[in-house]
Amino acid sequence: MRKPASIFATSTGAVLLLGSAFLTPVVAAEATLAETGKAVAEDRTKGNCFACHDYPGAVLPGNVGPKLMNMKARFPDKAKLRAQIYDATKNNPNTIMPPFGKHRILTDKELDAVVEWVLTL
Amino acid sequence: MKKLLTAISVALFVGVTATPAIAGPAEDANAFREYFKKRFPDIPFDDYINGVYAVNAGAREQWMAIEEFPPYQIAIDEGKKLFGTPFKNGQTYGSCFSNNGVGVADEYPMFDSKRGEVVTLELAINECRVKNGEEPLPWSKGKIASILAYMAFTTRGKKIDIKVPDDKALAAYEDGKRFYYARRGQLNMSCAHCHVDNAGNNLRANTLSPALGHASHWPVYRSSWGDMGTLHRRFQGCNEQVRAKAFKPQGKEYRDLEYFLTYMSNGLTWNGPGARE
Structure with a gap:
């Protein structure tokens, strides 16, 4: 009885369980993380991405930063995308983009989720 | 940090x-x-x-x-009234400024070489009050903003x-x-x-x-x-x-x-x- 209970207690366990039910474990897991990322990205106190970036579905977006599109093609290396969001001043010392990771605007987990979401754009 | x-x-x-x-x-x-x-x-x-x-x-x-x-008209009117009302000692704001304080907001911000610092119009207004035995006004809004509005209005058009x-x-x-x-x-x-x-x-x-x-x-x-x-x-x-x-x-x-x-x-x-x- 103890073992199943501990599986239910972790989100990984829950995803595995869902995955086995729908037979598409990887897709199900990524969709969930990307959805979390979208929520973080659109939270004004967190990512607030649309303040500066347009993307499909963005409501009244700003135009300070480039439009977010074809992101998988633009960032084939996920680590590079994460580094860009973590601290954009590394690539461009004069960028206006806040260093979301370096200044702890987002937690590591939130950053990972946002990366997954950005790659769906 | x-x-x-x-x-x-x-x-x-x-x-x-x-x-x-x-x-x-x-x-x-x-x-x-x-x-x-x-x-x-x-x-x-x-x-x-x-x-x-x-x-x-x-x-x-x-x-x-x-x-x-x-929407700032009320402030100009209130500022004009405040500006023209004498302090308890009988002096007015005008006594602290050139041209009796009319049309001279353009003199600020100025660097006062004797004091060695920047003097803004707000600072000059409150120093005028203190010099005449009045309490300074809160800095950012309210009465001081109205007095500023009147003084700015009379300065419109200057470079x-x-x-x-x-x-x-x-x-x-x-x-x-x-x-x-x-x-x-x-x-x-x-x-x-x-x-x-x-x-x-x-x-x-x-x-x-x-x-x-x-x-x-x-x-x-x-x-x-x-x-x-x-x-x-x-x-x-x-x-x-x-x-x-x-x-x-x-x-x-x-x-x-x-x-x-x-x-x-x-x-x-x-x-x-x-x-x-």
């Missing part, structure tokens, strides 16, 4: 070293004007006193309708002509300039990131106003405030928006910043008080 401080000190260092030795305030102001001329070739120089409404035609139309019955008379003044100007270009806050932005580099661009649905002309039209009735406020109140709001700790109104930091920012608008016309979103 250590990282934040490091980032700020690096930005400060870059700001200092990026300034060529020969450049002075006049060269800076000229470069500023040339930058905006290139960025907005169709906007006449004189129109920059209208801030965001110079660069956003749709917002300008709404604003012009608001100006038909300006901005801020002077940097000596080395101490230059040091204050340079401190203001460094403040302007230094990154700050959790969002790591400088004033210039939004109002120079991205002037005219949209942050969500809000258009970023150009820095040129920023100092011409204070105090301002801001719809999002619902009342009149001073330039330093706006500085505080901007600092808080980038998640930095705001400085005190009329502290050295904001007085130097006002001095630099107003100098950048030299040659434009004073048109306070103003109305903004």
Whole structure:
């Protein structure tokens, strides 16, 4: 009885369980993380991405930063995308983009989720 | 916190070293004007006193309708009344200023060489009160904003002509300039990131106003405030928006910043008080 209970207690366990039910474990897991990322990205106190970036579905977006599109093609290396969001001043010392990771605007987990979401754009 | 401080000190260092030795305030102001001329070739120089409404035609139309019955009119009327009411000792505000205080707001911000610091109009108003045995007014809104509104209104039409008379003044100007270009806050932005580099661009649905002309039209009735406020109140709001700790109104930091920012608008016309979103 103890073992199943501990599986239910972790989100990984829950995803595995869902995955086995729908037979598409990887897709199900990524969709969930990307959805979390979208929520973080659109939270004004967190990512607030649309303040500066347009993307499909963005409501009244700003135009300070480039439009977010074809992101998988633009960032084939996920680590590079994460580094860009973590601290954009590394690539461009004069960028206006806040260093979301370096200044702890987002937690590591939130950053990972946002990366997954950005790659769906 | 250590990282934040490091980032700020690096930005400060870059700001200092990026300034060529020969450049002075006049060269800076000229470069500023040339930058905006290139960025907005169709906007006449004189129109920059209208801030965001110079660069956003749709917002300008709404604003012009608001100006038909300006929301700052009440403040001008109240300011005129306050200004003309004698202190308990029988003296008036006018006794502290040249020309009895009418049409002289353009003398501020000024660098007082004897004192070795920037004197803003707010500072002069409150020092006038204290000299005459009255309590100073709160700095950022309320009665002081009304007195400023009246004094600005009687100064409308004069040209901005801020002077940097000596080395101490230059040091204050340079401190203001460094403040302007230094990154700050959790969002790591400088004033210039939004109002120079991205002037005219949209942050969500809000258009970023150009820095040129920023100092011409204070105090301002801001719809999002619902009342009149001073330039330093706006500085505080901007600092808080980038998640930095705001400085005190009329502290050295904001007085130097006002001095630099107003100098950048030299040659434009004073048109306070103003109305903004």
